[in-house]
Amino acid sequence: MSQKILTAAGYHRATSYRRHGLTPHSLDWAHQPVPVKRYPQPDRVPLDHDRKLPPLDYPGIMRHASPGHPAAPDIQVMATVFRLAHDVTARAMHGGQPFHYRSVASAGALYPFELYLAAHHIDGLAPGLYHYNLFDFSLTALRRGPVPAIPPVNRGIAATFYITGIFFRSAWKYRSRAYRYVLLDAGHLLENLRLALGALGMDFSIHLDFDDRRAATLLGLDPRREACLVGVHLHGAPAAEMGTGAAGDPKPLAGDILRASVVSDREVAYPDILRIHRAGHAVETGSAGAPPELAVMKKTPASWIGLDPPEFPVPADYARILGQRRSRRNFLSASVSRADLMSFLDLVTGHMGAASAMPPSCRSALATGFLAGSGMPVSPGFYLLDPDARRLGCVSGGGFTESMARACLDQMWLKHAGLHLLFMTDLDALDRTWGPRGYRYAMIEAGRLGQQVYLAATAMGWGACGIGAIYDREAADLLDLSDDGALLYLVGAGPVKRR
Known part of the structure; x- marks a missing residue:
């Protein structure tokens, strides 16, 4: 049994996609x-x-x-x-x-x-x-x-x-x-x-x-x-x-x-x-329940922007949102108002961090952020979300969405999404704190928050589409993540073309 598969970091790296390193694979439709x-x-x-x-x-x-x-x-x-x-x-x-x-x-x-x-x-x-x-x-x-x-x-x-x-x-x-x-x-x-x-x-x-x-x-x-x-x-x-x-x-x-x-x-x-x-069958208690120190990024935000409470909360019937939720990729490069961005982020962050009903292990296993495209009311760049302090911090300025689309197996429709929501972790911290079971905490929490992005986007009249197919190290290098930092999941969101 390969020992590298017995840790979160080992499994994640062993199953990473690498450009020019993918093995052709046909689907067995008959089965x-x-x-x-x-x-x-x-x-x-x-x-x-x-x-x-x-x-x-x-x-x-x-x-x-x-x-x-x-x-x-x-x-x-x-x-x-x-x-x-x-x-x-x-x-x-x-x-x-x-x-x-x-x-x-x-x-x-x-x-x-x-x-x-x-x-x-x-x-x-x-x-x-x-x-x-x-x-x-x-x-x-x-x-x-x-x-x-x-x-x-x-x-x-x-x-x-x-x-x-x-x-x-x-x-x-x-x-x-x-x-x-x-x-x-x-x-x-x-x-x-x-x-x-x-x-x-x-x-x-x-x-x-x-x-x-x-x-x-x-x-x-x-x-x-x-x-x-x-x-x-x-x-x-x-x-x-x-x-x-x-x-x-x-x-x-x-x-x-x-x-x-x-x-x-x-x-x-x-x-x-x-x-x-x-x-991951064994449950590790961690260091007396203390949350891990995630070293996801090499840089910390140089400046912070407060998240405005929405001026006009988005009225939406929940059952209708569930019925209309779809994966939509026909993103449209369009301008988004500050009020709409703040309403969307208010919905997405409503149950992150201390406000979450999730176990502490899940809440502390992820760092969340987003890439802003050209149509957003904030400058294009890479932002970190701090849901407890109700703020977002600019880690790096500049256009990232086209390069990230390339890092997502060249799915270039993604470059038109106004936002790329990012769910990241420190793989070594997961292993040190919880052992291999920590991978479950981080990935399940990333999926939970990804579903929330789908619902919030639907409420806004936007589209959303989750991406797990990533050239892993290429995406991490683009975001300047640490050696043990990893982008687990990305969800594109923003205005879409109307049929």
Whole structure:
């Protein structure tokens, strides 16, 4: 086993793209992964998709989408949560095959994530473990009766949502690099789930640290193919404080349940993915919980600009934004007012830093910034975002967007985007503080914030498109990052051409 794969820095560098160093790779269309898990003789619980969604103001959600007050949820509320978290928003035919647009962004539209629900105290839903099927809007019962809460906490739990990733759905296209996209996509889905729970005023907590093997056994996953990445506890009313489910370890599910993690008749195993994921099984406590000192950039901002509160908050219905969210690349070089830029940044930074409901490990694993193009009301250049101090700092002036488009595998449409949102980390700091598991924190947080860029851009009437395909060192050198600094994810955003 290659030791360099057993660290965040080692895996990231081993799977880096290098100009003139990419190996040609054709897609096996005859064995493309299926988009839904196939369970034997499923015991389904239908959910109500016809019920009208409550009116939800998106800017208001961004100011208040944090844990609320305990409430006694019922199955109708759960149906609303699932619709807001992950839903089909449109259908089309691509290449003679049906294609389903979804409310969640995904690299290459491969959707490696799955969503599960462990019900403990849900009115109208028997205790047990369920898998969510968005195509027929139902829950598949995998276990009946009380199930343990993973991870255990000293609070009553009404239910737990689990987000998993199926490796081959992304590896079919991205090979060994796919672990990056599986984590990013888990973050995309997590942000929608977090916003849904916050919008409905629910009390919840997000967990990325738990016993990986125990979680896989509970969910009935084939650990060679699918992994649990996130758990979100929904804390219930005081009556639920009496218990959260079964004690002890979950019993393994039948082999045909595990085989549902197989999504293609011809799967290729990429050892680097399993190596880095299994290397992160152990949860490191870090240095007494202190956040790491990220040395992402060689330079610090020479000057800072305060983020103005929006004069006129953008009115937007949240359900409409979810329905209209798309990856759009037809960027238009156009002028953007200062008020619009500040409104956009207010939405994007609303739940960064101390205001985030994420675990401290995620909040401190990233540095965020953006490249401003020629149409922005600030000078073209590279800016760092400081969400806690509500300011942005100019690291370097000048035009970067065309060069960054070249560093993103020469996707030159990207040069027309008014903004390139940047999610960066210090790989060595991740390893020193949390070990290989730190890579999960940084990538999932980058995906979570990337989904927020999609939603904020949609609210503004702009377009957005995420980019994970990057000549890694070329992009880092362009930004003058440190030797261990890395650009994990880029999301282009700005005005787009109207059809």
